[in-house]
Structure formats: C-alpha cells, structure tokens
Amino acid sequence: MTTYEIKVKTGDRFGAGTDANVEIVLLDGSGKQTKPANLDNWFRNDFERNQLDVFKIKDDTDIPEVTEIKLKRDQAGLFSDWFVDKIEVLNQKSGVTSVFPILRWIRPDVDLYFGKYDTFLPQYDPRPEQRNAELQEKQKLYEYEEKFSGLPVQVKTVPEDENFSTDAKLDIAKRKYCLLAGKAVELIFGSGSWKTLENLKGVYSKIFGYPKGMNDWKSDESFGWQRINSVNPNLICLCTEIPDKLGVTDEELKPFLEGMTISEAISKKRLFIIDLEILEGITCVEGHVCPVPIALFFENSKGQLMPVAIQLFQQKAPDNPVFLPSDPPNTWLIAKMWYNVADSNYHQAITHLGYTHLLMEGICVAANRCLSPSHPMFKLLAPHFLYIIAINDRALNFLVSPGGWIDKTMAVGSTGVLELAKEGARTWRMGLEGSYPEFLKSRGLYCKDGSILPTFYQRDDTLALYEAIFGYVSKYVNLYYDTSDKILKDVEIQTFGQELTKSKSKGGCGFEGVPFENGKFSSVDQLTAVFTSVIFSSSVVHAAANFPQYDAYGFPPSYPTKIKGVPPKNKNSLNEENLVQLLIDKSTTLDTMVITRILSERSTNALGDFEVNYTYDPAAVQIVEEFRKELKDISLKIHQRNEKLERKYEYLLPEEIPNSISI
Template sequence: MKTKLILTGKLVQLTTGNWKTLDDIKNVYTKRVFVKPSDLNRWRDDTAFGRQRIAGVNNVFIRLCQTIPRKLMVTDDMLEPFLEGLSLPLALSDRRIFIVDYEILENCPTRPDIQVCAPIALFFLRNDGSLVPIAIQLRQVPSDDNPVFLPTDPPYTWIMAKMWFNNADVCIHQAITHLGFTHLIMEGIITVTHRQLSQSHPVFKLLAPHFLYLIAINARAIEKLMSPSGWIEETMAIDVKGFHELIRRYKTKWQLDLEGTLPADLAQRGVDDPEILRQYHFRSDALLLYEALRTYVSKYLRIYYDTDDKVLADEEIQNWREEMVKPETDKGLGILGIPGNSGKFISKTQLITVCTCLIYTCSVGHAAANFKQYDEYAFPPNYPTKLRGSPPTSKDALTEEDILAALPDKETTLNTMIITKILTQKTNKPLGDFDVNYVYDPAAVQVVKEFKEDLKRISSTIKTLNRSRNPPYPYLDPAEVPNAISV
C-alpha cells in the first residue's frame, strides 16, 4: 500500500486520459518516476529488444534456429542485409540465428475488443555479441495481410511490429513463465508435500524453507489480481480465461525433467553452449545457482539415503511421487517428467533431481521471472501489457500518432506500474539465509553451512561479472534471490 501511495503521488498526471506525444510520456517519467532519460530510449533500440529475450523477464523461450519454419515467409535475399556478410545457410550453420515462436497464443481468449498476436521472430547474433531482431511475423498463417516486418521497414512500422511482439511476450511471461509455472505449479506440489510427508521427514525439512508464504501470496493474487475487477482483467490483453487457457495448453507439454530442469531445458532449446549467446546473462547466472543447489541437495539427501534401496523403501517418498504424477482426473497433480521407473523413485539421483528442481523454481526461477518486472513494464512502449487497435497488416509507413494510439491509456499505465513495483519488492531473506530453520541434525547443518559458502562465492562472481556487463544483470545474485515465493 505504501508503494501504491508513493507511485500515485508521483504519477498524478497518469490518472486519466491518453498520451498526447512521446515527449509527453518521457517528461512524466523523467520528472516523476526518477527514470533516467537514457532508459526511455530502449524501446527504439534493436539491441535492447534482443536483450529482452536473454536478460529480461522471459528468458526461457528463445531457441537456436537450425531450419527456417515454412510458415515464416522469409527468403535468403530478404535477410542477408542483416547478417553481417553471411549467407542465411551459413548463419544457420554457424549458430547465429535464433527463434521465438508463440504459436501457443493462437486463438487465445482475450479481453473484449483487444487483440493479441501469435508471432514468430528471428534474431541474429552479431559479431559484437549483441542479439538483434531481423524478422517479425505477427501471425502464424502466411497471407498477403501478414507481412514479415524487417529492420529496414519505415521506423515506426518496425517499432509497431516490435511492440505487438512484446505484447505477446507479456502474455506468455505473466501466464506461463511467472504465474503458471512458478506460483501455481508449486502450490500443488506444496499441498502434496504437506499431505504426504511428515514434518520430521528429511525431504520435508529440506524443502520447507522454500515453500514458505506461497499459498498465502497465491490466495492474495487470486483475490486482487485474478478477480473480475482485478489487475489482469483491467490491464492485460488476455483475460483470466485466457490465462487459464495458456496454462492448460503449456501443461500438456511441460515436463519437470525438461522445461523444469535448467540444464535440460537449455540443451533442448540448443542454447546450452556458453560459446554462443555470451550475453545470455540469465543462463550464466542461473546455471551457477542450479549447480550449487544440486550440490547442496545431493550432500543433504545422501546423509539419509546412502543407498538407492532406502529411497525405494521410503513409503512417504513414494506416495509423494505418486500423487504428483497421478492424473488430475484422479485428484493428482498430473505433472509430467518426474523421474522414476515402474511408478517409483528407484535411485538417489532421481530424488535429487526432483528436489533440486523444486528449490530452483521457488527461488532462482521465480526471481528471474519476477524481480525485473518494474524495469521492463513501467514504460509502456517498452513492454506493453495491452495494445489498442489492430496489429499492422502492411508495411506502410506509420507515424508517432499511430504509436500513441496503440499504447495503453494513462490509467492502465499507472495500474501496471503500481503492481509491478509491488511485485519487485523483496520481503524475505536471501537464498540460504532461511527465514525458518528446519534442519538441526549436525551433519545436515554442516551441509547448509557449505551451501551458504558456495552462495557467497557465486555472489562475488556475479558482482564481478556485472562490473563489465552493460547493462548489469543483478537479479540472480544470490544476495538478491529470496528463498521462497513471497510476492
């Protein structure tokens, strides 16, 4: 509430009406929100647009492009001006082309009179290491009124295409990356954990610090954000029904051992090699933390499961797994990709993988999706929650007035800023510094101590890296990553 009052006071000019000029937007932001003028130019910059795919709030959908999909109507001649002297086949073979395809948005329910695209975009890795867009098609099915937009199109036409793409990215970020596959999927797992594991069970003690607060914050979100008059209905392009539909669609493919396991997810998207996408700061920092978490979980669980037979014989653990994988129609969670054989955990390694992924999701995964929200969402041209009118259907030159007419009004902007500012406030302790201690076994206490020492080293490494990053990416510094989802 304090944040809301402060922002409302600073942004009194945003309460009603539409934007009149782009300078009008900049003046309000620079005078009342203490945003640096240089930050307000990012929405025009192709390198900033590319960076949103690898160091923004939605870093888990870009993948290496090895073959141009037939539904994307590009040609070699069309793209070669943007490939720094390479032919398209050579750029593909050199792993310089990347793709984001949001086919999952096709025919997704939206708010009345609001449209959402299901775009496909290609990105090129320049010689200087920056990632830039080179083609954007706003709808899936090729047609005369669905052109491929290029950086050489009239300036405001290209900007409009990027804004409609980012509006789609917002929908994916909020419904899937953030709400669906951190908050909601973990609520089910927390419920099953409390139902199947006793509070004295070593796995319960391991996971409990990372489960604090989530059910409470989810209940608050349903009340304030997902109600008929909540933030989603008032501010987003897709409504609550659309959120549920996207989550349902994605859950049919999401697997804990692939999309839910960072190294496997990076590998299946073809972006695990550190020699490509060197500015993929999310990947670099998240991997450091994932490996530290896996080491911590491995050491801890081996105290209690020195043989695989002890895992197999643990009825609580086996019941826990069974309820997670049981179909929703049988009152289970219906989670795909939980390791096991013949319906059981049969090894320490399988249990280690699951526990690592759960802790990662509640800490690192949520931090990456959540704590940069204000930075991205607060300035409407940069990352618009909704756009008015229709996506462009030709490459005709657009104007500043066309951009202004598409942007959300001032009230929507204010509501977006208030919510994203609140969501970026950290309210519990950083990773490893547990709000509640569950572990008292001396051997396990020593493992926790070693984990904290690892996190200190990683924090120092990330701080050093950020001194040469432009801009820095501090969001996965362990000192900034909370233990649990509390906001």
C-alpha cells in the same frame, strides 16, 4: 540435584501463544527420565507469540545429554492453542545443550515426544504412532482441489498456518500505500490518453523512478536484450531451419546477417527463432488483439542478439508481412511493440503464473500431506514453500479475477491468461522445463563457454545457480539415503512420489516427467532431481520471471502488455503520433506501474538465508553452510563480470533471490 535450563521459543504465527499449563519431561533414551515439571515463571506472561521464555528446573535424575523430551499442555485459559518453534535444554552440570526443533502446534492433553534435532526417516522414528497421527491431521488440512479445470491442483482451503504473518501483511500494505500515496499520484498523471512520448516520460521522476526499459528502448539491441535478459528468456531457441509458414528469403535477410546466407548463419549457430504459436486461438479482451508471432534473431559479431524478422501472425498472407529492420523506422518499431504484446502475455500466464506459482503450490500441498515435519526432506523443502499458498490465493482473487488487474492491463485478460496457463501446465515436464540444463539443451542453448549467445547472462547465472542447488540437494539427500534400501523402505517419500504423479482425477497432482519409475523412487539421483527442480523453480526461476517486471513493463512503449488498435497489415511509413495513439491510457499505465513495482520488490530473505530454521542436524547444517558459501562465490563472479559491462544483468545475484514464491 541437577539444574536444567530450558529455553522455549513460541512461534510467530496468529494464535501461537498459549495460556495453557505446560509440562515437560527430559529423557536420555536409555530409560532415565526426570519427573514431570511445570514450565511457569511467576508473575510473567509466558508463551506469548514470538517470545523466548527461559525456565530452570531441578531434578534428582542427572541426564548429562538430553536426547528426547516429552511435552504436554492442557486446555486451560481462554487461549490454549500453542505453536512452538524450538526448545533448548542445557544440563548445567555437564554443560551439554540439546536442541529440539518443534515447529508444530502442540495438541492438547496428549504426551508428545520430540527427539534431539527431530530428524528421522519414518522407518527409524521411535514414535511411529505419533508421527502417523500427525500426518493424518495434516492431510485433513491440505486437500487437493482443481480450482480451475485444466490448471494445476491447489489447496482446497488455505490453512491458517499458510497465511502471511502480521509483519508480512503490514509490509505489503505499507509498500502499496507508499506507491499509491492514497491515489494522490493520479493527480500527477491526470486522466485520458498520452499526447506525446515526452509527456509520458515526464511522470517517472515524480513517482517511481525510471525503469531500465526506458533506456534505449527503441533500439534493436534493446529488443534483442529483452529476449535473453529480461522477464521471459525461456522462448528463444537455436534456429535449425526456417519454417514454411515464415515468409523470409536469403535476399531479404542477407543485409542483417553480416553477409551470411540463412544456411550459413544456421550452420554457425548464430540464427535464433521464437515461435509463439501457443497463442493461436487464445481469448482476448474485447476490442484488443494479441498477435501470434514468429521472429528471427541473429547474433552479431559483438555477441549481441539482434532482431532480423518479425511476422506477427502464423501464416504467410498479403496482409501479414514480414517486418524487417530496413522498414520505415516507426513501422519497424511498432512491429516490435506488437511482438512484445504477445511475449508479455505469454510471460505472465506461463513463465510466471503457470510454471512457478501454480505448479509449485501443488508440490507444496503434496509435501505437507505426505512428509512428516520430522522428515529430513520436508525440512529441505519447507523454507521454499513460505507464503506460496497465501500469495496464490491473493493473486487469483485480486490480479487474475474478472475485472482485476490482468483484465485491465493485458491483451488476453484473465480468461486468456488462464487458458494459456492451462496450455503451459499441460506441456510442463519436471525432467525438461523443470531441469534447467535439459531445458537449455532442448532449445539448443546449453553452453558454458560462451560460444552460443555470449551475452545471454541470464542463462549463465541461472545455470550456475542450478548447479549450486543441485550440489546442495545431492549432498543433503545422500546424507540420509546412503543406501537405496532406505529409499525403498521410506513409506512417506514413496507416497509423496505417488501423489505427485497420480492423475488429478484420482486425487493426485498429475505431474509428468517425475523420475518415479515403476511406482517408486529407488535412487538418490531421482530424489535429487525432484528436490532440485522444486527448490530451483521456487527460487531462481521465479526470481528471473518476477523481479525484472518494473524495469520491463514500467515504461509501456518498451514492453507493452496491451496496446490499442490492430497490428499493421502493410509496411507503410508510420510516425510517432501513430505510435503514441497505440499506448494504453494514463489510468492503466498507473496500474501497470504500481503493480509491477510492488511485484519487483523483495519481501523475504535471500536464498540460503531461511526465515524459519528447519535444519539442526550438525551434518546437515554443514551442508547448508557450504551452500551459502557457494552462493557467495557465485555472487562475486557476477559482480566481477558486471563491472566490465555497460548493460549489466543483476536480477539473479544470489542475495537478490528469495527462497520462495512469496510475492
């Protein structure tokens, strides 16, 4: 008799444990198989949630290396549903262990077969009927719905599997409770409006700590830093000409261009522009204004980005002056604050919500609908979809809903945020905004030698991470598609491409810029581009937009999301009292601090360190290990650079980037 040791890991999901009777058969692929054996330890409650159970069975058939298992459960007991993470089988005679990643709910009263490593392209799966039946069930769970007209598609109903685990729910609740301390912090704040800036600054040491945005927030160096190294570095572009609608002259700008003319600064690639025209006509909260600014920036001899002109609305007019650094200090400072209102509202609606949360949910739904859990590309993508559907469901119901946090703290409110998100989604292209090198090139900022904006550290770190992800994905894709014929005959990957590109009106995601040509994927380059874009957007892009939020918005004067009154229409001298009168009230300040502090905290594992392990194929495991090593090398380089800097950029250290959009 041969003894087999069988380890069964039940999943950590709601209702994952089972009271059912479980039966297993071991196979070797050549016809040899053991007799059905019940998995049951006497006087032990087997198969509880997140539990590892070990069984020993004996059989007169010796299978030195088990290559397939057959699993079956009945519907006995009060709770018969069962989600299994993995099963390991050890032949004690041969000493060979075989791993079977399951990562599925086990359907009742059906013989289910799982191969070693469970990684097959559909055309090579020995059990196609089982695979197709499973996909049909998933398509019922993951249906598309355009919940808000014009926004990316989302899942119609949140599947139970997509909800936060109990641990994650408790962690979020605990952090929120600790920050709010049962609303006791409101006693520290009091109510009403701020009287002085010192009054506002005094609350930070008592509650959340000082945001980095408080340091030197009035300076032009800090304002320029915000454009390239804070929450929204996706707007800055190399300036190639001054638009007619911007009312600046050589004479006005020369004092701020280190003696250069505008044309000289342009020719030397040292003049930059941001035009927030997309904000024109966006709905605002009643009684509040969101500017639609154009601003110019100059790279000085120290490599710092400095603001040199701000026009708060699009067209030249007597009551729409161009503000300059030579204007009265508080007048110039208040112009920068109004500019930041526009920038912050764009950031939250498009850079953050639109380009990461909403777009990636549609791709998550498509992957679950089209790719079997046994598909190697599903295993590549799955760690980067963790909790995205759950967090989006909460965000839209809590933050973006009428009367929610967005309405209270942002100038455009929930209505304007959704309008902006629609505009952003309408123009997003996977081959442009979804491909970081191309996105940089389109803005004139692609540069690896520091010759353009040498202090644009966010760009440098992002580019290094993009290239690491691209290399990782390229190796992984090439492992399973060593010929283009394998891509062409992969019906699941072709269906995935069809659903990504099919219009929303016809039941697809409606994405533009997907390299899905003539209705098919045909090359590893195309697949590498798509999967790199998804993993990059779900990890690096989201981290860059999300985790600096408390440092940016925690001190409202530094980067206001909403202020009182109306933008200045002339350059009259203003004082600090005028500035303080613009600030949001104490209650809204508290709300901004609490939410941005929660959003800025990591709640899941770092990039490459997956909460759930989907990859067991040894060749693929080696590729993952190489990726992790490259991430460590990137981290070391960032640390070495930061040691030399007075103002450090630390938000894209690989160990600080979660795998997925989970908060």
